[in-house]
Amino acid sequence: MQALYYVGPERLELRDTEEAPLTEGESRVRIQATGICGSDLHAYHGHDPRRRPPLILGHEAAGEVIEGVLAGKRVTMNPLIVCGHCDYCLEGRQNLCSNRTMIGMTRPGTFAETLTIPDHCLIELPDSLDAVAAALTEPTATALHGINRLERALSRPLSEARVLVIGAGAVGLLAGLILRHKGVRHLRLADTNPLRRETAGRAGLVAFDPRDERPAEDAFEAVFDCVGAAPTRDMATAAVRPGGAVMHLGLQDNEGSLDVRAITLKEVSFLGAYTYTPSDLRATVELLDSGALGPLDWVEVRRLEEGAEAFAALVAGKMPAAKVILAP
Numbered sequence: 001m002q003a004l005y006y007v008g009p010e011r012l013e014l015r016d017t018e019e020a021p022l023t024e025g026e027s028r029v030r031i032q033a034t035g036i037c038g039s040d041l042h043a044y045h046g047h048d049p050r051r052r053p054p055l056i057l058g059h060e061a062a063g064e065v066i067e068g069v070l071a072g073k074r075v076t077m078n079p080l081i082v083c084g085h086c087d088y089c090l091e092g093r094q095n096l097c098s099n100r101t102m103i104g105m106t107r108p109g110t111f112a113e114t115l116t117i118p119d120h121c122l123i124e125l126p127d128s129l130d131a132v133a134a135a136l137t138e139p140t141a142t143a144l145h146g147i148n149r150l151e152r153a154l155s156r157p158l159s160e161a162r163v164l165v166i167g168a169g170a171v172g173l174l175a176g177l178i179l180r181h182k183g184v185r186h187l188r189l190a191d192t193n194p195l196r197r198e199t200a201g202r203a204g205l206v207a208f209d210p211r212d213e214r215p216a217e218d219a220f221e222a223v224f225d226c227v228g229a230a231p232t233r234d235m236a237t238a239a240v241r242p243g244g245a246v247m248h249l250g251l252q253d254n255e256g257s258l259d260v261r262a263i264t265l266k267e268v269s270f271l272g273a274y275t276y277t278p279s280d281l282r283a284t285v286e287l288l289d290s291g292a293l294g295p296l297d298w299v300e301v302r303r304l305e306e307g308a309e310a311f312a313a314l315v316a317g318k319m320p321a322a323k324v325i326l327a328p
Helices: 038-044 137-151 170-181 194-202 230-239 260-265 278-290 304-315
Strands: 002-008 011-016 026-035 060-067 074-077 114-118 122-124 162-166 186-190 220-225 240-248 269-272 299-303 323-327
Touching: 002 304, 011 304, 038 304, 060 114, 060 137, 122 278, 137 170, 137 220, 137 240, 137 269, 137 278, 162 170, 162 230, 170 186, 170 194, 220 230, 230 240, 230 260, 299 304, 304 323
Parallel strands: 162 186, 162 220, 220 240, 240 269, 299 323
Antiparallel strands: 002 011, 026 060, 026 114, 026 323, 060 074, 074 122
């Protein structure tokens, strides 16, 4: 099979490689669509010591099972491989599993023609949901998980809140679309990339450049930081209203300091959210299949052999699409 390998900082190679053998309790999936995640870009730069080259990256995907218990079925997948018996798994918080591993990190990922994965990670797809839309399940579930966590921290319904989303990449844009679906009327997205702002506008969301228009202080009951950098953490902490909540979803860096004085004096709930649970993923499949998030025409599809060029364009900020899908 062909696979796109990460072979070193800012180096990707399309290689012919052998398919991995199946082990008991696993299935083989023919990948039909797979998304490029921000964490893949982080690894591409050589900034993720957990992803060691040579490695097939990728963990957002949809395809068809060609060997295994669901042979012939169309599926998406949970990239997290969990133990099922630790306290977190037994509590339904499998995303925090003490023994978790992950495709595209500790084992080969989805930037390939086929993938082997444990059966418990497979999620069947309805016939009405095409592969490109289904490949958005993972990032959409990430946004949904964060929104659900933040909503529980608010004293009033989220639909009544003034909401700021920082970052109009895939997770930020999907968060905005989910928030709109949930009835949020006062919603704004901040992004410095004009192409991303244009894409958000075409999706029906209001986006602005925070360099030209700094968000007003104490103006939003809920803030989602989908970038996760020192400047965006400062922006989120300043923009949230007393008694409000900040959801930190991005992982761009761990630099700078956090204004804990402001968080304390304003009695702000500052929350983190990591990935999703199996329930989040299944709810996301239903959400995408319903069409509630709109036409999703802001996604760009490229062939797997164009993967290296797509990574370079994303790094250069020349890609208007909030999500690039590779099709093996």
